[in-house]
Amino acid sequence: MAQAVNDKVKDFKEKCKKEAEHIVLEVFPEKVKELDDLLHSDMFSLKRISSIHHDVNIPVPDPALFNDTEEPTSKKRRIDSEKNHLDISGSLIVGLPNGVSPSNPKICEIIEKLKPSIMELLESSNQVKMWITYLIPRIEDGNNFGVSIQEDTLAEARQVESETATFLDQMTRYFIHRGKLISKVAKYPHVADYRQSIRELDEKEFITLRLVCCELRNQYATLHDIIIKNINKIRIPRSSNVEQLY
Template identity: 60%
Template sequence: MSQKSTQKLVTDFKEKYKKEAEKLVNDVFPNKMIELDELFRSKKLSLSRTSDVCSDLKIPVPDPILFTGDSAMPHPSKKRKADSNSIDDISGTKVMILPNGPVPTNQQLQDLVNLLKPYIQELVDHANMVKMWISFLIPKIEDGNNFGVSIQEDTMAEARQIETEAASYLDQISRYFITRGKLVSKVAKYPHIDDYRQSVREVDEKEFISLRLICCELRNHYASLHDLIHKNIDKIKKPRSANAENLY
């Protein structure tokens, strides 16, 4: 492929990218903002549901009769390590066999995660697209008349910050499942201690509040970026006026 053909492909790509990004800001951003606002205000994320999002772990409390009276077994925790309630996995680690099967995730929170994750992933892509769009609009470096360029750079910095924050929401969700899994394993190991069960409920409630906040922040990010771009659209698209040389 000749150099001219390559240059034309690059130019066409940039022009197409600019048009798609501008349409994204004008059409997609307002729609996403409205969708997320409706979701934030819906019953799915109502604060009144906070105490109702906890789920049953299906881990029964051991019958105290088995460990009391004349037939009490000494050191039951040591005894149970080698009994039929555990098996060796591939690595040789002891794995507990629970009487009610696997412990389920909190389905209500899982549904909310499945609902919000596409919005998070889209915001990451959209912020990245805005960042690249503005970078294509930055003129060549020259002395003087750089006020418009500074506006472009500030808008790019805002888009970059939003991209980073949106990506951190995905990490926050994964940390919730890791934390909950560790606490559930504690409940399985010490089913007679209510504090561990309560800690799972507290983590679930906290995650519900976090997901509600994520929805609010996604809406706010779309709104703030859309507002910033539209207020400065002239300087973003044309950072230097055509008659700038007449000012000197």
């Protein structure tokens, strides 16, 4: 029973090694080319930044006009619509007159385009980590130059994985921040600065996503470069370990 389990673990390790080498030698160069083409496509053209904005679908209401004996229109509206209000920061907000205030579809399109590459790099860097870890020989005195190369490459793969994960967090923070600004526009529709802040945020996100695309390309290229340059030492860190590794 124990031997059967050990054989399965051994087969799993060998499979992981083969898949990781295929990823490094074949997939990484393809992803570098794909992301470089995407970065230079119309989707990420800096000329597009002026048209990246999208209407928040919250009209500016007419100014409330009332005399000293008349109750303010805004107060009447809040009382009449009490059953359909949203409570944000302790203030009542009447439901939006035009319905939903949508996300920026142009930004969403870019995010959906980049997400698969982010997820793929996360998975690939993790697989490369496991591959190198399985190739590290047992601890011995001396002849550790190849092992130090393995450890440096392993550290690079870990850093790539960590930095790539932050891209997903950044996308989430954008939607949260934009939603809060939309809420401000809903509460204070006459304040132009809140509307402008959404435009500025969308422009900033466009530039950030362009940088994300650039970083993804660079991370694929860097990880591929460092492994290819040292692949012999990564595969066989010590000449005395040839029989152990193969």
